[in-house]
Amino acid sequence: MNKKSFFLLFFSILSFAEASAQCAMCRAVLESEGSQAAAEGINDGIVYLMVFPYLLMAGVAYFIWKSRRKSRVEE
Structure with missing residues (x-):
């Protein structure tokens, strides 16, 4: 994890x-x-429920990024 993403x-x-x-x-x-x-x-409770959609979207974005990065490496 680089410094920018950590911050x-x-x-x-x-x-x-x-x-x-x-x-x-x-x-x-x-x-x-x-x-x-x-x-x-x-x-x-409202803040707790608000966290999960963001985590779900972050997970989806991560898997899309990972699959696109993997396809670029294979080319």
Whole structure:
């Protein structure tokens, strides 16, 4: 893994740490209840569910890149 891809991976993982995924309506309802634990739990759940499509697309892109690279080497 080269230095550029390592930093890209590091900063993309770091960006998930401070992500706020609630819409304005969800946030208003959860904050009016007074319990911040529920709001934090909902936000963490949304961020957790948001990660998997990105991982799936990264896996597909990796396999496409790998197969194209392999076909170039064989030529």
